[in-house]
Amino acid sequence: MKLRLVTTLLSLLLIALLIPAFASAAPQGSAVGIPLYFNGKQLNPEVAPRIIKDVTMVPVRIIAEELGSKVTWNQAQQQVTITKDSMSIQMVIDKPSATVNGVKLPLDSAPLLIEGNTLLPVRFIAENMGIEVNWNDVARAVYLKETKTGSGSTETVLPPTGQPDKTDKPATDANGKPLPVIQSIEMTPTQLLIKADSGTLQPSVFSLRDPNRIVIDIPNAVLNPSMYKNEVTKSGDTVSNNVYVSNVRYSLFNNNPYSVRVVLDMKESIDLKWESGFNTAALVGVLNKAKYKVVIDPGHGDQDPGAKAVNGRNEKEFNLIMGLKVYNLLQKEAQIQPSMTRNDDTFIPLDDRGKFANDLNADAYVSIHGNSYLSTSTGTETYYYKSDSVEFANIMHKHLAAATGLPDRGVRQEAFRVVKITNMPAVLLEVGYLSNARDTELMFDEAFQDRVAEAIVAGIKEQLNIQ
Structure with a gap:
């Protein structure tokens, strides 16, 4: 029981730490175009998630309904109620607190009513509805995943940091063949080295400006969970020893279909050319002064x-x-x-x-x-x-x-x-x-x-x- 409680608290701490990253990754007060995914399926709410005063707000009705919860609205009291099994959550628009099974809890931000849709802080959703939250920085999308224990209750349970989740099955392609698992990403003084355990890596590369970045997408591949520095976002970074690269970031960019994204934060405009390794289990890239x-x-x-x-x-x-x-x-x-x-x-x-x-x-x-x-x-x-x-x-x-x-x-x-x-x-x-x-x-x-x-x-x- 103690181990389970500690694991849950660690999970909630990771989610709490994730929330500021949400705010820094999207424009303040952003009201446009933040995609929302639940259990790998893109949802199409009438009102999209948005960042409001450093808090990520998400539409609660469509999420609750995906969980099989019942959502009711009291127009006179401006109150939304979510019920499922023995759980009951009540919130009032513009009130910075919620009641969960009779217990009053503070909210990071008061619920909002926008175009007839109630938006709630994503951390509250995660902590009280058993949902794992991921923010994809490059795709600018919110990913929600329901996590369940054997007893049928819902809670976020993550493996210890740096250790593989033993319950995960190997990622496979459409034919059931195991996908390459990237074991290491290293930026040496002269080369970018990306190594997988097997299979073939077929990267595509494009550049972004303001600030300068080189983005490498590797489809049909996954990361070894031991590379995650953030289990929630399935992401990490590594030290760069290259004079042109200030930082190397990577993440499991998508899981339907699987793909890995590596981002090189550049000090100046540089070209990346693959020296060898294309269509093999190891990529060797060389950086040269860009024209x-x-x-x-x-x-x-x-x-x-x-x-x-x-x-x-x-x-x-x-x-x-x-x-x-x-x-x-x-x-x-x-x-x-x-x-x-x-x-x-x-x-x-x-x-x-x-x-x-x-x-x-x-x-x-x-x-x-x-x-x-x-x-x-x-x-x-x-x-x-x-x-x-x-x-x-x-x-x-x-x-x-x-x-x-x-x-x-x-x-x-x-x-x-x-x-x-x-x-x-x-x-x-x-x-x-x-x-x-x-x-x-x-x-x-x-x-x-x-x-x-x-x-x-x-x-x-x-x-x-x-x-």
Whole structure:
């Protein structure tokens, strides 16, 4: 009896320690899009879980009903009652306490009534309804799991920290074949080493910014429970001995289907390449200084000619000439990996241009255009839309306006599609006016084009802090 009580108290302590992590992992007052899972099944409550004043609140009715409990609502008293077998829980909206079988207990936060749904603090749910709580930091999701003892009562009972749960069956694939069990994750001064007991590991890798992280997903694999530093979240971390990596975190990211996620917290932007081990039971990854990814977007193309120049040529032609010149110069920069949305007379939809840059996880996006209005209109303009692009626009315009020598028409904010939907700093350059005879003559002069291309490259390098 004493052992069972101690185990239960340890479990509740782990859950209590977990709650602050919930708050730090989602926006304060967040009311949107926190998925809720119960016993591996995603629930679809009318009101999603949310973080309110550092407390994770979850909708109680849908959870209670999944447990087979009865939920009743007293409109006059603003009271919700949950009953199951001999258990009775009563709570009143906006009152910071609850009554469990006649015993009054404090709540971390008072119950809320939102759109006809009662939300309760998740710790109360865990402690009083026999539910294990997991917060998945990357997926931003709440995972609830009912835990039962042999007597039929519900309580959270976790194995001793660092020891495997002897009641767990080996994880298997759809054919009943045991999945690889990752035994160790190590970040050495030169390599990332991930070792499993058997089978094959097939990782996928992507990067995140602000802050810089490398995320490695390994499907059809599980972690050895001895690696858990937090039994509730089935997660842990390990010391990094690499100059580029500040910390290594890992977790059992999903259990339907199984997958493991490893996150490298980076000190700067770095590329991870698998040196060996792909499709084997051991992965060996090497970190190298990453190249900055820059997307050059020559506007218009094919059936979309853009503005008509006074010399009879089209804007799409000027844009492509300039884009290729900038691209060729960027290829000579050791720290830059340039890409183009188009390199010939092809039409690319605006959303596809933005998606191209977003999928590359580019560091900068430059769209090149020629303007048109009146025959007397002249000058150079630089456009941006998002707040993260203001500095880039100012830098680029400084270089561009000096190179064209045309009237400086300034930096402007405008919701052009390509600078609105891109995830990185993005600018749209209007080099000059094709409706103006003098501007047009310059814009189709090769010496002018070379000078402007060099200025654009200089602006990109300044934005990326490349000497």
